[in-house]
Amino acid sequence: MITQFDKLLPVLIGEGVEFIIVGGAAATAHGSTRLTQDLDIVYRRTKDNIALLVRALRPYSPYLRGAPIGLPFAWDEQTISAGLNFTLITSLGAIDLLGEITGGGTFEALLSDSIPVKIFGLECFCLGLRRLIEVKRAAGRVKDLEVIAELEAILEEQKKI
Amino acid sequence: MNTIRRDLSITDPVVEAYKQGIDRTLIRENLRISVQERFENLMALQRFAEELQHSKTQKRDHTI
Numbered sequence: 001m002i003t004q005f006d007k008l009l010p011v012l013i014g015e016g017v018e019f020i021i022v023g024g025a026a027a028t029a030h031g032s033t034r035l036t037q038d039l040d041i042v043y044r045r046t047k048d049n050i051a052l053l054v055r056a057l058r059p060y061s062p063y064l065r066g067a068p069i070g071l072p073f074a075w076d077e078q079t080i081s082a083g084l085n086f087t088l089i090t091s092l093g094a095i096d097l098l099g100e101i102t103g104g105g106t107f108e109a110l111l112s113d114s115i116p117v118k119i120f121g122l123e124c125f126c127l128g129l130r131r132l133i134e135v136k137r138a139a140g141r142v143k144d145l146e147v148i149a150e151l152e153a154i155l156e157e158q159k160k161i
Numbered sequence: 162m163n164t165i166r167r168d169l170s171i172t173d174p175v176v177e178a179y180k181q182g183i184d185r186t187l188i189r190e191n192l193r194i195s196v197q198e199r200f201e202n203l204m205a206l207q208r209f210a211e212e213l214q215h216s217k218t219q220k221r222d223h224t225i
Contacts, residue, residue: 001211002204002207002208002211003204003207004204005200005203005204006200006201006204025200028199028200028203029196029199029200031188031191031192031199032191033184033187033188033191035203035206035207035210036203037207103164103165104164104165105164109164117196118196118197119196119197119200120197120200126196130169133167133169134165134166134167134169135165137167137173138165138167145173145175145176145179146179148173148176148179149176149177149179149180149182149183150183150188152169152176152180153180153183153185153188154188154192155169157185157188157189157192158192161192
């Protein structure tokens with residue numbers, strides 16, 4: 001299934017959800033040429049923001065990605081408050097809602113290292129390239145080594161501009 | 162959860178080795194376009210990957 005970034009991002013921004021784009025989508029924003037299938041966001045874990053997040057995604061039937069159909073998964077504030085990170089599929093595509101990330105922490109911890117980006121006519125926050133590299137390095141996953149190499153190459157190319 | 166800061170001037174030899182295989186012309190091309198255009202290209206790539214996957218499945222079904 002194709003993740004409709006042009007619909008998913010405006011849905012979140014339009015509802016006023018506070019979030020930061022991280023992961024592969026952040027890499028794309030910085031110029032990565034790699035294919036990413038989902039939208040990873042770190043969302044603010046406040047009561048109000050969780051309510052906004054729930055309201056924004058409700059029309060798109062969020063459900064646990066890869067889980068058998070029919071599990072008792074309720075998309076509401078209580079579920080989000082009780083959990084932290086959610087790997088979801090919606091009718092607009094795949095989205096990972098992250099309360100915090102390895103090496104980067106929470107929304108509040110990442111915000112000062114985030115940059116505003118204008119996309120699909122709206123503005124949102126995206127994790128800055130240097131911090132994105134730091135977070136990927138901190139995660140220490142073998143599969144990220146090639147990603148880190150490309151992100152560092154982007155950083156080097158940006159310096160030449 | 163603790164945040165971890167890394168000195169980006171410290172290089173990783175494995176990452177450096179991977180860098181040799183990166184096509185920087187594609188990166189330079191991407192840096193010339195807007196963030197929105199980068200996401201539009203990503204969605205086009207997703208569509209292409211899906212069509213490729215679909216045709217692969219169809220071919221396999223015909224073979225069986």
